[in-house]
Amino acid sequence: MILNDELQAIKDGRQGEAMAKVLNTLVMYGEAFGAERMVKITGDMGHAVIGTGSLTWGPVFDLMEELIAGGALPKQSFTTDPRGYEKGVPASAAQRLMFKLIFSNQKRMEDEWQRMGIKDEKAYTCTAYMDEVGNIPKKGDILGWAESSAVSYANSVIGARCNRNSGILELMSNILGYVPEFGLLTDEGRKADWIIEVKCDKLPEPQLLGSAIGFKCIEDVPYIKGLDKWVGTELTQSVKDYLKDMGAASASNGSVGLYHVENLTPEAVELGESLIKAAAKTFVIDDAEIARVKASYPVTWTDDEGAPEIAFCGCPHFSILQLKEWTERFSEGLEKHGRKTVAVPTIFCAAPDVKDRFEKKYPIHAKRLKNMGVTVSGLCPLSYTSNPLTEKTRIITASNKLRYYSKARFFSEDELVDIVTGGELNGKDL
Amino acid sequence: MARTFKGRPVVPGNVSAEALVTHSGFNTLANLKTAGSFLNKKGVCNDHNNPEIYGKLMPGKALCLPETIGSTTGGMVLYCASCMGVGPACMLFSKKADTLAVAGAVLTANWSEHPIVLVDGLGDEFLETVKEGDRIEVSEDGTVMVLDR
Numbered sequence: 001m002i003l004n005d006e007l008q009a010i011k012d013g014r015q016g017e018a019m020a021k022v023l024n025t026l027v028m029y030g031e032a033f034g035a036e037r038m039v040k041i042t043g044d045m046g047h048a049v050i051g052t053g054s055l056t057w058g059p060v061f062d063l064m065e066e067l068i069a070g071g072a073l074p075k076q077s078f079t080t081d082p083r084g085y086e087k088g089v090p091a092s093a094a095q096r097l098m099f100k101l102i103f104s105n106q107k108r109m110e111d112e113w114q115r116m117g118i119k120d121e122k123a124y125t126c127t128a129y130m131d132e133v134g135n136i137p138k139k140g141d142i143l144g145w146a147e148s149s150a151v152s153y154a155n156s157v158i159g160a161r162c163n164r165n166s167g168i169l170e171l172m173s174n175i176l177g178y179v180p181e182f183g184l185l186t187d188e189g190r191k192a193d194w195i196i197e198v199k200c201d202k203l204p205e206p207q208l209l210g211s212a213i214g215f216k217c218i219e220d221v222p223y224i225k226g227l228d229k230w231v232g233t234e235l236t237q238s239v240k241d242y243l244k245d246m247g248a249a250s251a252s253n254g255s256v257g258l259y260h261v262e263n264l265t266p267e268a269v270e271l272g273e274s275l276i277k278a279a280a281k282t283f284v285i286d287d288a289e290i291a292r293v294k295a296s297y298p299v300t301w302t303d304d305e306g307a308p309e310i311a312f313c314g315c316p317h318f319s320i321l322q323l324k325e326w327t328e329r330f331s332e333g334l335e336k337h338g339r340k341t342v343a344v345p346t347i348f349c350a351a352p353d354v355k356d357r358f359e360k361k362y363p364i365h366a367k368r369l370k371n372m373g374v375t376v377s378g379l380c381p382l383s384y385t386s387n388p389l390t391e392k393t394r395i396i397t398a399s400n401k402l403r404y405y406s407k408a409r410f411f412s413e414d415e416l417v418d419i420v421t422g423g424e425l426n427g428k429d430l
Numbered sequence: 431m432a433r434t435f436k437g438r439p440v441v442p443g444n445v446s447a448e449a450l451v452t453h454s455g456f457n458t459l460a461n462l463k464t465a466g467s468f469l470n471k472k473g474v475c476n477d478h479n480n481p482e483i484y485g486k487l488m489p490g491k492a493l494c495l496p497e498t499i500g501s502t503t504g505g506m507v508l509y510c511a512s513c514m515g516v517g518p519a520c521m522l523f524s525k526k527a528d529t530l531a532v533a534g535a536v537l538t539a540n541w542s543e544h545p546i547v548l549v550d551g552l553g554d555e556f557l558e559t560v561k562e563g564d565r566i567e568v569s570e571d572g573t574v575m576v577l578d579r
Contacts, residue, residue, distance in 0.1 A: 025540045032440045032532045049502050056467040059513035060506055063541055102469070146502040166505025166533030183529065218455060218497065219528055254455070255499045255528060300478050388469055404479060404500070405460050 001027050002037055007178065018070025022172045029169060030180020038178035039185065041144050043137040043160065046074060046174035049146035049167040051081030051124045052383045053106030060168060061105050064112045067175065075177040077119045079128035079135045081147055082317065082349070084383035088375050090310060090345045095389045102387060116171075124378060125351030127244065127317040129153055132353040139266050142185060144173025148255070149248035149316045149401070155258040157235065157243050159266035161185045164219075164257040184258050190267065192223035192260055192275050195282045203230035204290045205412055206242045207400040210249025212285050212293045218254040223276050228263040235264065237321045248316045249400035300407040301394050307430040308396040311342075311420050312381040312408065314349035315399035323350055323358045323376065327365040329413075333421025334372060341373040343423030343430045344396065352378040382406060396420075432577050435556045439572035440527055441535040443547035447519040449564040449576070450475075450491040452483045453557055455499035458507050458530065462488065465507075466514030473516030492566035493518040496557060498531045508534025512544045520568050523550035524557040549574060 003011060011027075013020045030038065050060060067073070084106065085091070085099040110121075119135070126147055128135035137143055139159035145151050146165045154160040163183045165173060173179045183189040194217050198209065213222055231239045243261070250256040260268040260275055267275060313326060326348060334340065348369070350358065355376050359366040369376060381397070384390060385406035395408035396416060403410040411419060423430045460477035464470040465488065473489045488511070498504055508531070511517035517538070521531055527550035535548035549572045556574070560566070565577040 021540060025536055028536045028540065029529075029533055032527070032536070033529070050506070054463075056464055056469075056514075057506070057510055059510045059542075063509075102467075148500070148502045151502065164502055164529050166530045166537075167503045168506045168509060168537055169533045170502075218499065252500055255497075255530070298478060386463065386469075404457075405463075407478070 001031055001035060001180070007038055016071050018067055018072040022072050022175050026169070026172055026176060026178070026180055030182060033180070033182035035180035035182040037181055039142055039181045041142050041173065041177055041179060043141040043143045045076055045119065045135045046078035046170065047128050047135060047145040047147060047150055048078055048080040048170050050109065052084035052380060053103050053109035054084065054386070055102050055104050058105060061108055061112060063168065068112065068115055072175050074116050074171070074174040076174060077117050078174055079119050079123040079125065079133065080113060081126050082124050082378055082380035084380060084386070086377045086379040089347055089377050089379055089384065091390070095387055098387050098389045122352035125317050126150060126380070127319070127351055129158065130319055130351055130354055132320060132357045133351050142179065144170055144179045146170035148251035149244070151257050152247035152251045153244055155184055156247055156260065156265050157240055164255060190258060190275070191221065191277045192280055193217070193220035193277055194222040195276060195280050196222045196224045197282060197284045198224060198226035199284055199286045200290060201287055206245035207249045207398060208290050208294055208412070209285065210246035211253050211400045212289055213259070214250035214253030214256055215293065216283050217250065217256050219256065221258050222256065223260045223262065223268065223280070225262045227261050231264065233263045237319060239264070241319050241322050244316055252401040252404045294412070297403060297410045299409055301409060302392045303394070306394050308344045308419065308425065309394045311344045311346040311416060312349065312395060312397045312399065312402055313346065313416070315381045315397065315402040317354065318348055318350040320354050320358050320361065323348060323354070324362050324365055327369050329417050330372060330374065330421055331368060333417045337422040339421060339423065342420045344420045346374045346420055347381065348374055348376045349379060349381055350376060432575050433559050435552045435574045435576070437522070437549040437552040437572045437574060439549050439570060440532055441539045441545060441548040442570045442572070443545060443568070444570055445492065445520045445547050445568040447490055447492040447566050449494050449560050449562055449566050450483060450486060450488065451494045451557070451560055451562045452480060453496065454480060454482065455497050456493065456495045457500035458498050458504035458534070459501040462507050462511050465511045466516040473511065488518055489516045490519045492520050492522055492568070494522045494557060494560045496524050497528055502530060504530030505533030505537055508546060509537040509542060512538040512542045512546055515544065517544065517546055520547035520549065522552055522556070522566070522568070522574055524552050524554055526550050
């Protein structure tokens with residue numbers, strides 16, 4: 001790889017040993033993918049994937065300490081993924097004690113992040129690109145982010161350029177201010193390997209459509225046709241939310257870091273079918289394929305006949321519009337079933353800044369949620385399931401990402417709303 | 431009988447280890463998120479979506495796989511597993527390795543005392559040939575020998 005004068009000086013150790021080691025790591029990473037140069041990060045802020053002070057991640061926090069001690073600090077402010085557990089989320093005393101133990105590095109991590117220049121104490125979310133949080137790249141920006149769902153969103157919905165960087169490497173990219181140029185940073189790397197034709201009779205749920213795409217494309221880039229029939233051609237907040245959830249699902253079943261949606265996402269609008277590689281394969285997703293994908297999800301509850309004990313919605317974190325709409329869905333469900341409160345304790349997950357804004361902008365909705373027994377939290381539901389004492393908890397979710405990484409049982413959005421507000425599953429009262 | 435395959439040494443090294451084989455994508459976070467802690471001291475693979483390796487031990491194995499999938503914590507999870515002595519000895523890809531696996535191996539090569547050797551591009555025949563428990567010999571130049579148990 002050819003280094004410019006600034007980077008060569010770093011390699012020569014003029015900014016210290018830690019910086020030289022950071023550079024060598026990123027160069028080795030880039031060379032594995034044929035990168036011939038490093039390019040400057042142009043986004044205003046970074047985003048990291050490390051938000052839980054997990055006991056298992058001690059070596060990461062040791063490394064962060066080593067970087068701080070060596071004067072290797074990020075060039076710009078950044079946001080990071082959500083915290084692991086927050087007060088107010090239902091848990092027994094034993095479970096809470098276990099959370100303290102398994103997230104015993106939380107204070108240490110947050111202290112390190114603060115010394116490295118994190119945006120603020122509310123910067124912990126997987127959806128930092130929400131208006132209320134404000135980490136919003138511009139089209140064409142070069143980023144060094146991690147967090148699979150955020151990378152997918154930044155690439156696809158915003159049109160920024162970011163590889164699927166790993167935790168620690170995103171931090172090192174932010175420290176160096178450069179990333180190796182390869183893959184999704186290049187025009188060629190952003191071309192589609194697959195044409196996905198959506199031929200369903202109604203708009204499929206985003207998490208299921210994304211799941212089907214992830215299973216098929218794995219790490220390839222899909223060009224999705226047929227979605228604009230239902231969602232239109234404008235990136236409204238509602239459409240962005242749909243794409244957020246679809247992208248997160250395809251990034252967990254597979255590792256899709258970029259997708260194009262015909263007539264909708266910025267590069268598809270600008271470049272159209274010239275984005276599709278000549279050798280691209282075609283795959284049709286119809287209602288039968290969606291049903292097949294859903295049926296393929298394993299039920300891994302220890303007692304699969306038991307009643308659900310907790311429901312998580314908002315993985316990835318909800319937008320303010322989703323908080324409002326899901327409140328309304330729950331209200332309608334409760335009214336339909338003649339209930340005042342939910343039958344299953346439910347958590348709506350959202351960025352702390354989004355939660356604050358929701359409470360101010362929609363105080364009646366926020367009060368209604370509280371009264372029906374729903375908690376709004378900034379936690380990461382995946383991390384909640386890392387607790388061995390919650391492992392047997394019968395969790396339900398409409399999130400493919402959460403169901404993939406835990407024993408949470410997946411239901412479609414409509415099914416989940418019906419279970420939680422109706423108090424019945426498989427003909428049995430909860 | 432030994433079969434020899436030639437791949438690209440991304441993080442080169444000499445390794446002799448027992449094969450652990452998955453024919454579908456290896457989800458690093460789902461498998462190893464608690465490996466090395468008191469929750470999973472032995473480093474057992476925990477991805478219930480992958481019955482081929484679910485419940486099997488990872489430490490010191492030659493992980494033979496097509497690709498990794500899932501969360502971008504993948505590289506740092508490999509790094510942590512390596513630091514805590516429960517990572518694979520090497521990762522042998524039939525396809526080209528992805529960014530997260532390469533990141534993990536590169537991090538271990540630069541920042542850990544237990545580097546994970548990574549060879550990719552070994553071809554589909556490699557995964558069709560290698561069986562769990564086979565003895566694997568990896569050379570610095572990316573040559574991989576598969577020896578029957």
